[in-house]
Amino acid sequence: MATIIEPTLARSPNSGAQPLLSIRNIAKSFGKNPVLRDISLQIAEGEFLTILGESGSGKTTLLRIIAGFESATSGEIWMEDARLDILPPYRRRVNTVFQHYALFPHLTVEENVGYGLRVAKLPKEEVANRVEQALAMVKMTAYAKSKPAKISGGQQQRIALARALVNRPRLLLLDEPLSALDANLRRQMQVELKSLQREVGISFVFVTHDQEEAMVMSDRIALLRRGELEQIASPREIYGRPATAYTAQFIGHTNLLQGEVQGGVVRCHSLDWPVGLPDGPVWFSLRPEHLRVVNLAVGSAGVNVIRFRGRVCHQAFHGSTDLLQVECEDGLKLSIRTATRENWHGELELEFSPEDAVAVRKSEEKV
Amino acid sequence: MEFPVSAARSTSRWLPWHAIAVFSFLYLPIITLIVYSFNGPGVGGFPPHNLTLDWYRMLFVDDAIWESVLNSLKVAIAAIAISLTFGIPAALALDRVEFPGKALFRRLVLLPLILPGIITGLSLSILFHDSHVKFSILTIVLGHGTALISVATTEVFAGLQKLDRAQEEASLDLGANYWQTFWRITIPNLRLSIIGAALLIFTLSMDEIAVSFFLIGRDNTLPLEIWGRLRRGITPEINAISSIIFVFSLIAIVTWYRLRASAEAKVEIATEFETTVQG
C-alpha cells in the first residue's frame, strides 16, 4: 500500500456518470421531534463522503436511514435507478461498520467475517477464500480463530471493517468507527481507512463529529446542523470558502467580524476596505493564520493589506505555532496564529489581505 | 426497531398471540378463583351465580384463620430480622473479603432457593428432632430465616455493586471508623435494597409452605391452616382468603418492583450527572 497519500481531488457529484446514491428530500421526526429536515444530496461512485455534525445534528439518523434501521418520515432514497428506502436492511447492497463494532461474541473472527456470505448461502470454498482475502486486507490473518473478546479495540474495528467489505457492497457506511480509539491509533486508522477506500474503490459514507478527521479523510464533507445540510463541499473549499458563520466556526478556528457595507466599501470596526457586495450588514470569517504580525514578516505582504495595531492579552503554545489573543483600540478581539515565540507582549502591528476575509451567511443564531 | 414497510414480518405476527395465551394461562385460574369466592352455591359449577359476600363474612369470624394469620405475621417479621442480620454481612463478605471456602459458601447460601423445599425442610427437621428442640413457631422461624437469607444476600449484593466505594473511603478519610461508616454511609446507601429484600422476604414467608410443612408444631401458619382445611374438603371460604392473599401479594410485589425501578433511575441520574460534569 502506498504510504504517500495523494491530494484529494474535488469530485463534483455530476462528473459524468449517474450518482450511486441519491437522497431526495429526506425528513425524519421522532414523535413531534424533527431530527432531519429536507435533506437532499448525492453520492458519487467511489467517493469518500463524510457527514459531519455535532451530536443532535441528525448525522447518525441519516446514516441509519440509509442502512435501513430507521425509515424516513418522508422523502426517498435511490440507488442508481432503483428505490432503496423501501427495502429492509438485509436486502440492500449496503453494509455498515458500527460504532462499537457489534462483533458477534459467540463466533470466531473468521466466522464473523464470513457471516454475510454464509447467510447468502455461498459455497464453502468461496466463503473461505473471500474471508481469507478480507482478513489479509485488514492485516488480521493471524487472529482468524480468535474470539472477539480476546482482541483489542483497534483490532475489533478492523474485523468489523473486513466483515462489512467482504460482502462487496455498493456502499459502505461507517458510524463514528474511530471514536473509541485513542489519539495515535486514531490517526493511524484514518490514514489506513483512506488508503483502503482508494484501493477497494467503493463509496464510503463516514459519520463523525470530529472536523479534523473529516478534513483528513474526505473527498467531500456534508456538514449537518440541526437536521439541515449547512454546506457540502470538498475539505479545502469548506475550509477556505465557508458558506455560513456556523461552518466557519465549526471547521477550524476563525474570527467572525461584523461590518456594514455602504457604497462598495465595508466598514468593520475601525477598518474599511472595498468589497463588491450590496449595501447592508455583512459578516466575515477571517482565519487566525491569515492575520500576520508585521514585525515578524519579511517586510509587509505588499499592497492591498489592511493594517492595524493590537495588544497581546493572551498567548497559547501550540507546538509549532502560537495562538494569540489580541485586543485592538476599539475593543475588537482577534485570534492570531503565528510562528512561535517565547514571549509576546505589548503592542503589535498586524495586517491581513481583504480577500482572506470571506463573507458568510449568518444562520439563525444558536448558542 | 422499525423496518420499511415491505419487510416480512409474518414470523413475528404470532408472538403477541402467544403472549396473550400465556398471560391468560397464568391469570385465568386466579381470576376464576376470585370470581368464585363470590359464588353462592360454592366452588365449581358454571356459570357463577347467586353472587354473595357470605364467604367473606364467614372468613371474618373464622378465628382459626386469623390466629394463623397472626402466626404467619410473627414468623414473617422474625424471618426478615434473621435474613437481614445474616444476609447483609454475607453480601458484604462476598463482595469484599477473600476467605477460604468462599465459593462453597456462595453456593451453599443460594441452595435453598434452587432446591426443592422438601430437602431444606426435612434436613432441618432432622436437626431439630435430634437436638430435642420442640417443633413450634420457633422452628418455623429458623427454617424461613435459613431459606430466605439467600434472598437478602442477593438483593443486597446487587445493591452493593451500585454503591460507590469512594463514599466509604471518604468517610474513613474524614475520621469515621468502620462501625460508624457502616451505619452512616453503607447502610443508608443500601436502603432501597434492604427495603426491597424485606418486602420480598415478607411475601415469601407469608406464602411459604414446603419448608414449613416439616417444621410445624401446634400452631399453624396461614398456608398450613389452609392446607389442613383443603385435606378436609373445599369450601369457598378458602377462595375468599386466597383472593385476599392474592391482592396483598400483588401490592407487595408491585411496590417492590417500583422501588427497584426508582433505585435504578437514581443510579442513571447520578451517572448522567457525573458524565455531564466531566464534560
Place this chain on the structure above:
Amino acid sequence: MFSRTYRAAITVPPLVWVAVFLLVPYALLFCYSFWSVSPNQTIVHSWTLDNYRDLFRVNVYLQTLFRSMWIAARVMVFSLLLGYPLAYYLSFHAGARKELFYQLVIIPLWVSYLVRAYAWKTILGSDGVLNTLLQYVHLTQHPLDFLLYSPFAVVLTLTHIYTPFAFLPIYASLEHIPRNLVEASHDLGASPFQTFWRVIFPLSIPGVLAGATFAFVLSLGDFLAPLLLGGPSGIMISNIVVSLFGAAYNWPLGAAISLSMLLLVLALLVLSEKVERKWSFR
C-alpha cells in the same frame, strides 16, 4: 482497606449460621441414610447400604422416581415452550409496554403456590369450573375424569407455577444481547428468522439452560401438587419421602431417597453451570 475485625464481623456470623442450619442438617441426612430402623420403631445407628439397595431394588420406588422425572421433564419442556417466546416478545417486540408486561409475568411468581394449586383443583374437578363449563356449552356430556387426580393435573399445575421461573433467566439473557448485534446481522443480509437462529438464540442458551434446570429440579422435588391433584397415579418421589418420615416411619430410607434426590439435583446444577459457562461469551 477493611480491618480484620470488620472482615471477621461480616464473615463469621453468616458462616456460622450456614454451617449450623445448612451443613449440619445435610450431614445428618447423610448419616441417617446409612442407618436403619429397627422393628420396634427406633433408629439403629449401625452403618449399612441397605437403604440405597432398597431404593434400586424395590419396584415402586424406582417406578415413582422415573414417573417423577418424566413429569418434571414435561413440565420443563412446556415451561420453556411457553416461556421462551414470551420472553422474546417482551425483549424484542414489546417496546414501551415491556416494563408492564414484565411485572405481569412476575406477579404470579410471588403469589402463593398454594393459592395457584388450589385454583387448579377447583377448576379441574368433576364438578369443577372447566367440566361444568364444557357441559354447559354442550361440548361434553359427562365430566372428564382425567382432568383431576392424574399426572396430567400435576403437569398442568406445575407448568403453571414454573413457567415464570423458566421465563426469568431467559428474559435476562435476551435483554443482555446488545441490539446492535441484531442490526449488524440484518446489515449483513440475514433475515429476521436467520438472525434469530444464528445470533439471538445461541446467545440466549445460558438463560434457557438456567430456566430449564429450575423448572426440572423444582418440579422433581415437588410434593404438594401431587398431594392436592395427583391422585394415586400422580404420586411423586417426594410424596414417598414424606410418608416415610410420617406414617410409614422409616427415616433412614427417607433420608436415603432425599439424599439421592439432593445429589441428583446438585449434579444437574453443576452440569448445567458447566454447559452455561461454555455457552456464555463474555
